Amino acid sequence: MGILETVREKKLFFDGGMGSLLVERGLAPGELPETWNVTHPDVIQEIHMEYLRAGSNEITTNTFGANGLKFGREGEFSLKRLVKAAVENAKAARERYASESGDASPVYIGLDLGPTGKLLKPLGDLDFAEAYELYREVVICGVEAGADFVLVETMSDCYEAKAAVLAARENCDLPVCATMIFDKNGKLLTGGDVESATALLEGLGVDMLGANCGLGPVQMKEILRELLRVASVPVIVNPNAGLPRSENGRTVYDIDADEFAAVMEEMADMGANVLGGCCGTTPKHIAGLVSRCRGKKQILPADKDRTVVSSYARTVVIGSSPVLIGERINPTGKSRFKQALREHDMEYILREGVTQQDHGAHILDVNVGLPEIDEPSVMEETVRELQSVIDLPLQIDTSDASALERAMRIYNGKPLVNSVNGKEESMKAVFPLVKKYGGVVVALTLDES
Numbered sequence: 013m014g015i016l017e018t019v020r021e022k023k024l025f026f027d028g029g030m031g032s033l034l035v036e037r038g039l040a041p042g043e044l045p046e047t048w049n050v051t052h053p054d055v056i057q058e059i060h061m062e063y064l065r066a067g068s069n070e071i072t073t074n075t076f077g078a079n080g081l082k083f084g085r086e087g088e089f090s091l092k093r094l095v096k097a098a099v100e101n102a103k104a105a106r107e108r109y110a111s112e113s114g115d116a117s118p119v120y121i122g123l124d125l126g127p128t129g130k131l132l133k134p135l136g137d138l139d140f141a142e143a144y145e146l147y148r149e150v151v152i153c154g155v156e157a158g159a160d161f162v163l164v165e166t167m168s169d170c171y172e173a174k175a176a177v178l179a180a181r182e183n184c185d186l187p188v189c190a191t192m193i194f195d196k197n198g199k200l201l202t203g204g205d206v207e208s209a210t211a212l213l214e215g216l217g218v219d220m221l222g223a224n225c226g227l228g229p230v231q232m233k234e235i236l237r238e239l240l241r242v243a244s245v246p247v248i249v250n251p252n253a254g255l256p257r258s259e260n261g262r263t264v265y266d267i268d269a270d271e272f273a274a275v276m277e278e279m280a281d282m283g284a285n286v287l288g289g290c291c292g293t294t295p296k297h298i299a300g301l302v303s304r305c306r307g308k309k310q311i312l313p314a315d316k317d318r319t320v321v322s323s324y325a326r327t328v329v330i331g332s333s334p335v336l337i338g339e340r341i342n343p344t345g346k347s348r349f350k351q352a353l354r355e356h357d358m359e360y361i362l363r364e365g366v367t368q369q370d371h372g373a374h375i376l377d378v379n380v381g382l383p384e385i386d387e388p389s390v391m392e393e394t395v396r397e398l399q400s401v402i403d404l405p406l407q408i409d410t411s412d413a414s415a416l417e418r419a420m421r422i423y424n425g426k427p428l429v430n431s432v433n434g435k436e437e438s439m440k441a442v443f444p445l446v447k448k449y450g451g452v453v454v455a456l457t458l459d460e461s
Contacts, residue, residue: 013118013317014160014187014217015070015118015120015160015161015187016187017172018069018118018120019220019246019285019286019310020310020312021310022105022307022310023280023284023285023286023287023305023306023308023310024069024070024215024285024286024287025067025069025070025286025287025288025298025302025305025306026068026069026070026071026072026248026286026287026288026289026298027063027068027070027072027288027289027298028063028068028288028289028290028293028294028295028298029070029289029290029291029292029293029294030045030059030074030076030296031045031076031291032263032291032294033059034048034055034059035292037055038095044075044077044082044083044089044435045074045077046075046076046078046082046083046089046094046098047076047089048074049074049075049094049097049098050088050089050093050094050097050230053097053100053101053288056098056101057101057104057105057108057160058167059188060101060102060106060387061105061108061109061460062288062295063295063298064105064106064109064113064119065109065113065295065299066295066296066298066299066302067298067299067301067302067303067306068119068288068298068302069117069118069119069120070119070120070121070122070275070286070288071105071106071119071120071121071122072102072121072122072123072124072163072165073095073098073099073101073102073121073122073123073124073154073159074098074101074124075094075098075123075124075125075126075150075154076126076165076166076337077126077129078091078095078098078150079091079128079129079146079147079149079150080145080146081128081129081130081146082129082130091149091150091153092149092153093309094436095123095150095153095154095157095362096153096156098154098157099121099123099154099157099158099159100157100158101103102121103121103158103414106119106121112212113306120160120161121158121160121161122157122160122161122163122189123150123151123154123158123159123161123162123163123186124142124156124163124165125147125150125151125163125164125165125176125179125180126165126166127166127167127169127172128143128146128172130143131169131172131202131260132169132171132172132175133400133401134196134270135169135202135434136404137380139325140171140174140175140422143172144175144178144179145179147175147176147179147180148179148182148183150179151179151180151183151184152183152184155183155184155186159186159367160186160187161186161187161188161189161202161219162180162184162187162188162189163190163191164176164177164180164188164189164190164191164218165190165194165224165225165250166191166193166211166224166225166290167190167191167192167200167201168192168193168200168201168203169200169204169324170192170200170202170204170208170209170212170324170424170425171202171324171424173190173192173212173213174212174216174424176346177190177213177216177218178216178421181216181217181448182310187219187220187397188217188218188219188237188284189218189219189220189221189222189248190213190218190220190221190222191221191222191223191224191225191248191250192204192209192221192222192223192267193224193225193226194206194223194226194227194235195226195227196227196231198234198235198238202324202325203324203325203403204324205325205327206223206235206239206242206324207238207242207320207322207327208241208322208323208324208325208326208327208342208425209221209346210239210242211242211320211321211322211327211425211426211450212322212424212425212426212450213325214243214245214450215426215449215450215451216449217447217448217450218245219245219246220245220246220247220248220285220286221239221243221247221248222236222239222247222248222249222250222284222286223235223236223239223246223248223249223250223251224249224250224290225250225251225252225290226250226252227251227252227255228239228251228252228253228254228255228265228267228272228275229249229251229254229267229272229275229276229279230267230275231251231255232249232251232279233275233278233279234390235249236249236279236283236284237282238350240282240283240284240313241316241350242316242318243313243316244313244314244315244316245285245313246285246286246312246313247283247284247285247313248284248285248286248287248288249276249279249284249286249287249288250287250288250289250290251276251289251290252265252289252290252292252293253265253266253267253268253272253289253291253292253293253294253297254266254271254272254292256268256291256292258429263292264292265291265292265322265436267292267415269296269297269299269300270300271296272289272293272297272300272301273297273300273301273304274304274305276301276305277301277304278303280305280308280446281308281362283311283313285301285310285311285312285313287301287305287424288301289301293420308369312392318331319331319452320426320452321375321405321407321425321426321427321428321451321452322405322425322426323399323402323403323404323405323406323424323425323426324403324424325398325403325406326403326404326405327449328374328375328405330358330452335374335375336372336374336375337373337374337375337376337377337407337428338365338368338369338371338373338375338376338377338404339377340364340365340367341361341364341365341368341376341377341378341379341380341394341398342369342377342379342409343379343380343381343382344379348360349361349364350382350418353380353385353390354380354382354384354385356390358393358394358397361394361397361398362397362401364397365398365401365402366402368404369402369403369404373404374404374405375404375405375406375407375409375428376398376402376404376405376406377406377409377430378391378395378398378406378407378408378409378419379409379410379430380394380410380415381409381410381411381412381415387412387414387415388412388414388415388418389412389418391408391410391412391416391418391419392415392418392419392422393414395408395419395422395423396422397424399423405425405427405428406427406428407427407428407429407430407454408420408423408427408430409430409431410430410442413441413442413445416429416445417442417444417445419447420445420448420449420451421449423449426450426451426452427449427450427451427452428451428452428453428454429442429445429446429452429453429454430454431453431454431455431456432453432454432455432456433455433456433457433459434456434457434458434459434460435458435459435460436460
């Protein structure tokens with residue numbers, strides 16, 4: 013039985029921290045944990061075993077920091093070798109545990125994709141396409157080695173999460189889970205919140221989503237409450253063992269295993285579907301959690317039936333209240349805007365966007381269709397530039413399928429798409445893109461007749 017079938021029947025349990033346990037076993041300052049997949053496979057396997065004995069039925073590979081920025085393509089510590097070894101270590105531990113315990117219950121191995129360590133443009137210098145490629149390499153290696161699902165985790169930026177999720181969805185057919193790192197106010201480092209992150213991730217088709225790291229279980233309860241309010245897929249919570257502090261030169265956490273388990277039981281009762289730990293948690297924390305939560309009734313989130321569009325930071329719900337769409341970035345009947353498009357006057361276009369936001373628009377329409385310009389290229393550039401200066405959701409307005417896909421691919425959110433009609437040609441062009449990238453469609457009521 014696959015992980016998606018199992019989570020419908022019972023609560024699942026992740027493992028806990030890896031890095032802190034490696035430090036206890038001799039990982040030196042500055043030494044990359046992923047290298048231990050090949051230099052100390054016995055240690056990695058034993059840590060997996062400890063979590064399996066504690067009751068985890070989802071263990072994650074030691075690949076959190078594995079990417080092409082840190083590891084080359086050749087040599088002892090090549091990226092492919094490290095990722096393959098990480099999956100093989102997890103599989104070896106699973107087989108050994110089943111043999112020793114006689115427990116035939118399924119255990120799922122998650123290919124762990126952590127952040128690259130760089131911010132994406134415009135906040136940093138990493139291009140979206142480059143981030144995608146970094147994740148694609150790891151996904152291909154991990155899938156070949158036999159991972160059961162992909163875990164995109166500890167993401168503080170919706171844009172980077174999108175690059176990782178797309179890399180997984182386009183290069184394998186495994187289930188994809190994603191967890192974000194929120195602060196105590198429910199915000200991401202780059203300004204998003206639970207609602208905007210959920211809109212983007214569900215639009216991209218993730219199978220489970222949630223929160224990890226950053227907070228202890230006490231602080232994460234409010235994040236869980238918001239996740240359960242807006243999410244329509246199973247919800248994951250993997251908090252830290254409380255908040256960190258320094259003690260005699262060592263980082264320690266303020267919640268012991270008993271207190272951790274008690275608060276995690278509260279979150280299980282609130283409706284969390286998958287529970288585990290992050291920084292500072294140990295097999296003892298997970299054992300306490302599992303003993304309290306195993307056997308609790310699994311209640312999956314209901315479909316919220318919400319129509320939402322989002323940017324990286326804002327969510328607009330389309331429902332009972334009017335939604336105002338700014339239509340100034342559109343050449344129809346606007347000679348000055350046509351001139352700006354022909355002259356590639358991006359400053360004018362961006363000024364139009366900022367002015368509409370200042371005047372209270374909820375969503376901005378983006379239409380750059382002129383016969384004499386390269387619409388796909390200009391559309392992609394305009395969307396990229398607009399989302400670097402404003403935080404409103406965008407409505408991508410084009411009849412050119414190539415322009416639509418290029419814009420949706422690099423859009424940092426869940427867009428409104430203007431538009432589709434009932435003609436077969438129109439539906440075949442638009443609907444697959446909306447299914448792939450997420451979106452809400454303005455539907456025109458006409459067809460061939």
